[in-house]
Amino acid sequence: MSTPAAPEVLVLGRCGVDVYPLQTGVGLEDVETFGKFLGGSAANVAVAAARLGRRPALVSGVGDDPFGRFVRRSLRQLGVDDSRVATDADHLTPVTFCEVFPPDRFPIWFYRRPTTPDLQLDASALDLAAVTGADLLWVTLTGLSEEPSRTAHHTALAARAAAAGPRRHTVLDLDHRADFWPADGGVEAARTQAQRALAHATVAVGNREECWVATGEDDADAAADALLALGVDLAVVKQGPRGVLGATRSERVVVPATPVAVVNGLGAGDAFGGSLVDGLLADLPLAELLARCNAAGAIVASRLECATAMPTAEEIAAHVAAHADMTTGRERDRA
Numbered sequence: 001m002s003t004p005a006a007p008e009v010l011v012l013g014r015c016g017v018d019v020y021p022l023q024t025g026v027g028l029e030d031v032e033t034f035g036k037f038l039g040g041s042a043a044n045v046a047v048a049a050a051r052l053g054r055r056p057a058l059v060s061g062v063g064d065d066p067f068g069r070f071v072r073r074s075l076r077q078l079g080v081d082d083s084r085v086a087t088d089a090d091h092l093t094p095v096t097f098c099e100v101f102p103p104d105r106f107p108i109w110f111y112r113r114p115t116t117p118d119l120q121l122d123a124s125a126l127d128l129a130a131v132t133g134a135d136l137l138w139v140t141l142t143g144l145s146e147e148p149s150r151t152a153h154h155t156a157l158a159a160r161a162a163a164a165g166p167r168r169h170t171v172l173d174l175d176h177r178a179d180f181w182p183a184d185g186g187v188e189a190a191r192t193q194a195q196r197a198l199a200h201a202t203v204a205v206g207n208r209e210e211c212w213v214a215t216g217e218d219d220a221d222a223a224a225d226a227l228l229a230l231g232v233d234l235a236v237v238k239q240g241p242r243g244v245l246g247a248t249r250s251e252r253v254v255v256p257a258t259p260v261a262v263v264n265g266l267g268a269g270d271a272f273g274g275s276l277v278d279g280l281l282a283d284l285p286l287a288e289l290l291a292r293c294n295a296a297g298a299i300v301a302s303r304l305e306c307a308t309a310m311p312t313a314e315e316i317a318a319h320v321a322a323h324a325d326m327t328t329g330r331e332r333d334r335a
């Protein structure tokens with residue numbers, strides 16, 4: 001159980017505003033109207049976990065601007081504790097645009113230069129009681145892309161790994177956005193940071209490309225092996241519409257994705273993340289856990305926005321039940 005000073009789930013990472021087009025199948029130059037939604041991968045994961053009944057808090061930053069106030073208000077309305085979200089007078093709340101070309105093309109445009117409030121997180125401002133006392137800590141690779149956030153993340157991970165008591169869940173979301181790393185040597189820098197963080201994590205989750213960034217391995221099984229060798233107890237390799245591979249040192253499971261009418265694939269990974277948080281805390285068997293994560297991802301892929309599209313437990317259960325023939329998961333004999 002989390003200690004009294006700590007939230008059940010502590011999420012470190014970015015939040016911002018998603019400004020998504022209300023016309024699909026056209027480039028941003030031709031879009032006429034947009035919707036404004038809470039966004040940022042970490043914020044989305046926190047909201048997804050809250051939707052499933054968990055008590056998440058976000059550690060992040062926003063600007064001292066109207067979008068920052070919108071982000072805070074949305075977090076609170078969606079069940080996320082925003083008391084550890086700093087207000088930064090020197091940097092603006094980031095906005096993110098996308099283009100929506102279903103079923104499989106969703107270019108994303110980050111307006112985050114030169115830098116953003118979430119990456120100003122300083123180690124001295126960390127609430128270490130919350131970091132070490134939470135039942136689950138979620139961090140993203142993007143948080144390691146720049147100082148001072150990089151040092152703050154490593155400080156949090158090291159403090160948690162050194163804390164007394166049973167090894168609780170520390171999840172590294174391999175979330176890699178090339179734009180956030182240097183144009184030259186960005187992959188190498190991201191790999192170095194990922195591998196340092198993995199030594200203190202218990203779970204790694206990423207899509208195929210992200211797992212390659214972290215490990216140098218292209219193949220899903222080889223990437224899972226490499227992630228386990230780097231120190232985690234559970235490696236999760238997402239493969240979009242092709243489903244997911246989950247691997248521990250003694251078990252390996254592949255769970256196919258379920259078909260949906262795709263509206264916008266962005267946010268599927270964050271919905272998956274929220275269900276991963278919930279399923280880890282509930283100690284679900286691996287195949288069941290991943291089937292629920294896939295269902296959450298598919299449901300969000302069938303909706304335009306991210307945070308406010310996160311499914312309830314009932315919606316996930318109904319989706320899994322409707323696809324029971326394909327969501328059982330196949331045991332793989334590679335342990």
Ligand SMILES: Nc1ncnc2c1ncn2[C@@H]1O[C@H](COP(=O)(O)OP(=O)(O)OP(=O)(O)O)[C@@H](O)[C@H]1O
Nearest residue numbers: 207238239240243257266267268269270294297298
């Ligand atoms: N088009 C789709 N149809 C069905 N399921 C999907 C689809 N896209 C994603 N999913 C489900 O959601 C899960 C996570 O999606 P994905 O692998 O695209 O993550 P991601 O690359 O991290 O996504 P994001 O764009 O949010 O960063 C997949 O494992 C899959 O189960």
Ligand SMILES: O=C(O)C[C@@H](O)[C@H](O)C(=O)CO
Nearest residue numbers: 018039040041096266267306
């Ligand atoms: O993660 C981001 O910063 C982008 C998000 O704003 C957006 O919600 C998304 O793409 C989720 O995967």
